[in-house]
Every structure is written in C-alpha cells, then in structure tokens.
Amino acid sequence: MNTRKIILSEKEMPTKWYNITADMPNPPQPVLHPGTKQPVGPQDLAPLFPMALIEQEVSTQKFIDIPEEILNHLTLWRPSPVFRAYNLEKALGTKSHIYYKYEGGSPAGSHKPNTAIAQAYYNKKEGVKRLSTETGAGQWGSSLALAGTLFGLEVKVYMVKVSYEQKPYRRALMETWGASVVASPSKDTNAGRKILEADPNSNGSLGIAISEAVEDAVGREDTKYALGSVLNHVLLHQTIIGEEALKQMAIAGEYPDVVVASHGGGSNFAGLAFPFLREKIHGKKVRVVAVEPAACPTLTRGQYTYDFGDTVGLTPLVKMYTLGHDFMPAGIHAGGLRYHGASALVSQLVHEGLIEATAVKQNDVFASAITFARSEGILPAPESSHAIHQAVLEAKQADEEGKSRVILFNLSGHGHFDLTAFTQYLAGQMKDSSISDADLKKGLATIPVV
C-alpha cells in the first residue's frame, strides 16, 4: 500500500519559528512613519502591538523559540498532514508527483490560527484585554475569535462587507467563539463613516477594514490591534508549516522542484515557502511560486514602492508591491486575496528574483477546485484553490515537456463556508473580472511620494 498521508507525531512538531531576514541577501527595507517619513521605532508601534511582537517584527535572529503554551494550543490540530495527491495525479493523467500540506484541519479551517494563537498569547501576557482586527474571507476573524476564547480576550472584528454578505455562517462562527462582528465600512469608526459618506454602497476592502480596526485600537487603552497577514511577525508564526513540510518531504523521500501557495498578504505563502527558500538561498534547486487573483494582481502588476497598508492612510508606510491603497478590487470569492498590498518580505524577495509570482482567473481556479474536490475529496477554500490551479498548470506543463515534477502546494483552508461561490460556479454564473490599464493607473496614482 502506498503512503497517502505523511504524519508527524506531536513530539516531532518543530519548536522554533524561522526568520528569513537572517538569510536574505539584502536587509529588509525600513518601515516609515506616515507623518515624518522617517523609519519607525518600537514606541511608534506600541499603541498597536505588544512589545514582544514588535521585537519579533524587527528581529534578525534566525530561529525563535515557540513558547510552550503556544505549542500546547497548536497541538489542537498540529502537526498538519502532507498528502500525496494520488487521485488528483490520476485525474490529470500526469507523471508528476503532487503533494499538498493541509492546513484546513484547524478549528477555524485554515492556516490563520497559527499566528492568531501566538498573537493572543503575547497580548495576554502584556495585560491586553481586547483585540480589534479586520477580516476578508472571515478565516482570519474566525481564527482570532478562536484564539480570543482560548486566552480570555474580547475580540472585535471588522468584516469586509462583501464577505459579510456572502458568508453569514463565518460571522456566526466568530460569534459562537464570543467575538463581535460588524460589516466594514461601518458606522463605528471615523474611517468607516468617511467611506460610507463617499459611497454608501461600498463593498468594503481589506484596506478599509484595516483602517477601522487600527482606529479602534488606537482609540482605546485596553485594546491592541491584530493583523492576520503581511507583517514580519505574522509570516514568522506561519513558518511552522514549512518546517513541518521539510520533515515530511524527507520522510516521503522526495524534494519539491516547485513549492506553490496562494498570496493575499503573504503569510500563507511565506509559511510554506520560507523554510524552502532558506535552502534555496543556501544552494538547493527549488522554485517557489506565489499565486494571486488576476482581479487583484499586486505582485504581478503592482508597483514596488512605499505605500500605506490601509486605505485611509493610518498605518506606517511599507516598501511593497502595491496597486495603490485606494485600489478597490472586484468582489471575487477569494476574499482573503483581495488586498492592494503585500508583505514587505515577500515583495523584496519577488523584486530580487528569488520568488516567482503569477496571476490566475477566478473561473479557471474554480475549475481546478472542482477537479480537486472530485478526486481528493476535500472541498478547498477559494483562496487555496489558486494554489491548486497553479499546481495543475505546473503538472500539465511538465507533461508537455515530457518531464515529471515534484510539486508541493499549500492547501491553506477548506471551503465549507464558501458554498455560495461553488453554487455560482456550478450554475455557470461566475464572472471573471480583470483590471484595465486605466483602473491600474487610477490606483497607482494614489501612492504617496516618499
């Protein structure tokens, strides 16, 4: 019998996070204060984050110990399995070997609790009582709600309106774990009211929801802000995915030719890819590919420059690929990939040629998601389906070249709350939206001059 699932025991779970800044060919670019345009110091970030997370944000230490209490919570679902996708390979008729790391077994259904648990832990330790956050697809909001309940913290979630309407059960899940949830733009903040005045029917975006959550945290003594992606410490917490996968691929006796993950803000991609990039930087031959939606093509059509992380301009300026902080992505179903910017670390590594990026269309993504669900059985999240689609393309391309590739991708979450999207796709009603050069120009025009 062939081994389908490569499983690590709890004792084999990695106990350190990997910090890629220790290995990057060039040091990370500084984050700038939005007012002075000078590099920010720890005190500038203190209203938003606990000091332990600020220290991780700027740390250059290669490996950082994961506290025991965090490890204990992570064992609720970790280590996560790596599957060999025999059925998908058969359905495609490919000679390639396809593996996927499955993060959908967490209580919230995705990779996001890996950092939610860590962030809640450090906030609790520093006496914080309440966390504010944004959520796109609802995966991150659910994860922070879960972490909030495990650590006894209050959680307020600003949920992008289009997702709030598409996914009422994600909201119910967050409320079940004790969080309070509002549709963003909301009337609860100045940022939300300003957007609603300009456009009462605004679909919302991650950039707007971030503005609201940041304003909420800055305005209250008892509250800090938690971000589900983009920041260095978030990417750091996700590297447990890739550290596990390295061990699991060694057990499988294969090394990936290509590592693939979808890209929203960068944490799911970095989580799987950064430990493999460490090996690439030190001479191993492996390609790493970030996959984004054609409707929000940050890495493939954005500009590499300083921009705000949010729409209103409350956050520090980050050097990243950006479509402009005012860019309003179409209401595609992969809500977690509708972000105008990207993580600074991923952006720099794309810019320096270590990471490849590609953009794919929603209908093609769902076609591959259906092939996957009908072969492997798991219903994938729309975000994760971007990685499935790229893995399928990689396998097909290898077959056309008469080669066999070892492909590893991150199945970052399940799609049990995304059935509206599948219903629409199956009814032939899903639309592909692409960005015209004029739309792109309009977004890029909002980028501040630094």
Ligand SMILES: Cc1ncc(COP(=O)(O)O)c(C=O)c1O
């Ligand atoms: C299931 C799933 N996969 C991938 C992503 C993208 O994650 P990241 O922002 O970390 O790139 C998200 C974001 O919400 C998600 O929910």
